Amino acid sequence: MNLRTLSLGVFTAGIAALSACNQPAAKTTTNTTMKDTITYGQLPPDSAFEKTIDGKQTHLYTLKNKNGMTATITNFGGRLVNLLVPDSAGKMIDVSVGMASVDDYIKSTERYYGGTIGRYGNRIANGHFTLDGKQYTLATNNPPNTLHGGKKGYQDVVWDAKKLNDQTLELTYLSKDMEEGFPGNLQVKVTYSITDDNSFKCEYEATTDKTTVVNLTNHAYFNLNGEGSGTILDHLVQFKAANYTPVDSTLIPTGKIEPVKGTPFDFETPVTIGARINDNNVQLKNGKGYDHNFVLDKHDMATPVAIVKGDKTGIVMEIYTEEPGLQFYSGNFMQAKNIMKYGEKDDYRTAFAMETQHFPDSPNQPQFPSTVLKPGQTYKTQSVYKFKTK
Numbered sequence: 001m002n003l004r005t006l007s008l009g010v011f012t013a014g015i016a017a018l019s020a021c022n023q024p025a026a027k028t029t030t031n032t033t034m035k036d037t038i039t040y041g042q043l044p045p046d047s048a049f050e051k052t053i054d055g056k057q058t059h060l061y062t063l064k065n066k067n068g069m070t071a072t073i074t075n076f077g078g079r080l081v082n083l084l085v086p087d088s089a090g091k092m093i094d095v096s097v098g099m100a101s102v103d104d105y106i107k108s109t110e111r112y113y114g115g116t117i118g119r120y121g122n123r124i125a126n127g128h129f130t131l132d133g134k135q136y137t138l139a140t141n142n143p144p145n146t147l148h149g150g151k152k153g154y155q156d157v158v159w160d161a162k163k164l165n166d167q168t169l170e171l172t173y174l175s176k177d178m179e180e181g182f183p184g185n186l187q188v189k190v191t192y193s194i195t196d197d198n199s200f201k202c203e204y205e206a207t208t209d210k211t212t213v214v215n216l217t218n219h220a221y222f223n224l225n226g227e228g229s230g231t232i233l234d235h236l237v238q239f240k241a242a243n244y245t246p247v248d249s250t251l252i253p254t255g256k257i258e259p260v261k262g263t264p265f266d267f268e269t270p271v272t273i274g275a276r277i278n279d280n281n282v283q284l285k286n287g288k289g290y291d292h293n294f295v296l297d298k299h300d301m302a303t304p305v306a307i308v309k310g311d312k313t314g315i316v317m318e319i320y321t322e323e324p325g326l327q328f329y330s331g332n333f334m335q336a337k338n339i340m341k342y343g344e345k346d347d348y349r350t351a352f353a354m355e356t357q358h359f360p361d362s363p364n365q366p367q368f369p370s371t372v373l374k375p376g377q378t379y380k381t382q383s384v385y386k387f388k389t390k
Helices: 009-020 022-029 102-107 283-288
Strands: 051-053 056-059 058-064 070-074 079-086 093-094 126-130 135-136 159-163 168-173 188-193 199-208 236-239 243-244 291-297 306-307 316-319 325-329 351-355 379-388
Touching: 051 102, 058 159, 058 168, 058 188, 070 188, 236 325, 283 291, 316 351
Parallel strands: none
Antiparallel strands: 051 056, 058 070, 070 079, 079 093, 126 135, 159 168, 168 188, 188 199, 199 379, 236 306, 243 291, 291 325, 306 316, 316 379, 325 351
16 A cells, blocks of 8 residues: 555555454453443543642643533643543543543653653663763663653643633743753743644744753553553554664664564554564564654655554544654553553553654764754644544
8 A cells, every 4th residue: 555645545444354354363362451341531620630749830721622522631741631532423532541630640650641741752872962062961760761851851840831712721831951961941832722623733842042952742642442441452553654763672763764564563554553562573572562663754744644543432543743753652561550530540551652753862863853952943843633433
């Protein structure tokens, strides 16, 4: 299939074919608890998100479009808490996996649920990078590497929030010079909105007073059958990506860009997440499943770079982005240690993430697209997660 002619019709045809062959096999290979129920959405009380942290007040903000699609976001970490979208029967499904309160996020063993990630999303090798001849040292919070901005990334700070209208929330944060080891006072603005075509839109903007590196994203965890509904291994996935960046045993890219053809990373035609996740493949062993950056063929907001379909609800998520990469994570480190919003634990591979971003370790790999931001420049990028049922 030529992905330049990617369409939802082709994707739907792939669904029918895979339903007849791949899906039963995927179900028999998973050890994740299967559930017959679908989780319908409900919103937590605002009071569960009222807390003073670092001298600043946290809140829960609700956004809603004319169709009833609803998102809740807390300014503690700029976290997406709920994302309620209609299924094929018109019932509202909460496809965002998250916590029921600020305290639950603080206590969680998993730091990133729904969080706005920065100053640098993904990994930086050995906690070091050199910029303008000077070496900078970061916390190695994912030994031996730095992950998602260090020990206290943007998912753990209280953002200044302004609700611009019923469908739009603006978050701002001043990341000070040398915070977590990164140079420059970085003024960040993130705008989240629910649009009337049932999209969750993410817009990022930043300026600096010193040369620095920036890679912002949102770390939403999704289950298109609804949080608490069981495994995501039978979700159907298609990427507009003919290449990916293989990683070493610490999940740092080797520097190579390799074709997906003939590998378990080939999602150019629709395939379930679980169809090949247990193949005998060194990259799957390194990631303990999928935890890799896909090199997007196009990233111009005109064509979806990814399409995912929930097997129980019929909900389809299309991803559009201006970013060159998409980090696909299949929930390999979920360990059932946390209780989520609807009372279920975060069991192994019951959620996935698709983070639109620049490539991991770009500050140390000059052949990758640059993440350098200089004074006088403006970092500006957007991504959209659009939902439909056919």
